[in-house]
Amino acid sequence: MSKVTVFDHPLIQHKLSYLRDKNTGSKLFRELISEIAMLMCYEATRDLPLEDVEIETPMQKMVAKKIKGRKLAFVPILRAGCGMLDAMLTMVPAAKVGHIGLYRDEVTHKPIEYYNKLPGDVEERDVFVLDPMLATGGSAVDAIEIIKRSNPRSIKFLCIIAAPEGIEVLSKAHPDVEIYCAAKDEKLNKNCYILPGLGDAGDRIYGTDVVGEVSIDKRGSTVRLHSNV
Numbered sequence: 001m002s003k004v005t006v007f008d009h010p011l012i013q014h015k016l017s018y019l020r021d022k023n024t025g026s027k028l029f030r031e032l033i034s035e036i037a038m039l040m041c042y043e044a045t046r047d048l049p050l051e052d053v054e055i056e057t058p059m060q061k062m063v064a065k066k067i068k069g070r071k072l073a074f075v076p077i078l079r080a081g082c083g084m085l086d087a088m089l090t091m092v093p094a095a096k097v098g099h100i101g102l103y104r105d106e107v108t109h110k111p112i113e114y115y116n117k118l119p120g121d122v123e124e125r126d127v128f129v130l131d132p133m134l135a136t137g138g139s140a141v142d143a144i145e146i147i148k149r150s151n152p153r154s155i156k157f158l159c160i161i162a163a164p165e166g167i168e169v170l171s172k173a174h175p176d177v178e179i180y181c182a183a184k185d186e187k188l189n190k191n192c193y194i195l196p197g198l199g200d201a202g203d204r205i206y207g208t209d210v211v212g213e214v215s216i217d218k219r220g221s222t223v224r225l226h227s228n229v
């Protein structure tokens, strides 16, 4: 089974409460996803090896520490994983980026692949797969299968909210992949959404969060009345 780390840091837990709140709009939601991803990156890269390097301060020479030749790649699962990417790149600007496009079929809840572009030298890299939600685990399992075809050095999966069902499915399929999350929630609902969760992460990041009947509001803007969550 995979090693699972749930981040209980107070800053992450505090931000997560705002992220879950249904009254949090897209702008704040994006900012919170980014801030949480940055804190998670800090923790998930804790085991990167260091090496001694000689540098010179304005005062004298010294032996300092730098990260030892580890090359990283960040692979967000489209769309929602992109919400975590900029924060990761802020922390590790030299990382390369791959993208895997998957969406869940609304009826079967199985992932459907529509895009896949990885750095050419993935076999020299430690890969961090990014997706805020681990629900049934189908998307994570498929994304990691695609990445494994390119023989990366290692793979870690970073999500913000994980369902117990998703953790089980992912760790059975890929026991070598460490899972990091900010919360392990209760369960999935009948539509395979996480409870209590935060709703549909991609829709909340990009403001596409309500689907269904369309109406015109008082200012003449188009509004949609029902959500599929």
Ligand code: PRP
Binding pocket: 077, 078, 079, 080, 081, 102, 103, 104, 105, 109, 111, 131, 132, 133, 134, 135, 136, 137, 138, 139, 140, 166, 192, 200, 201, 202, 203
């Ligand atoms: C969401 C989420 C994950 C997936 C998780 O993406 O971002 O990729 O669902 O569900 P699973 O564990 O059951 O596979 P979605 O398919 O809604 O696509 P989107 O990011 O484009 O909105």
Ligand code: URA
Binding pocket: 080, 133, 135, 192, 193, 194, 195, 197, 198, 199, 200, 201, 202
């Ligand atoms: N995808 C989401 O965005 N949210 C869920 O709760 C489940 C899958």
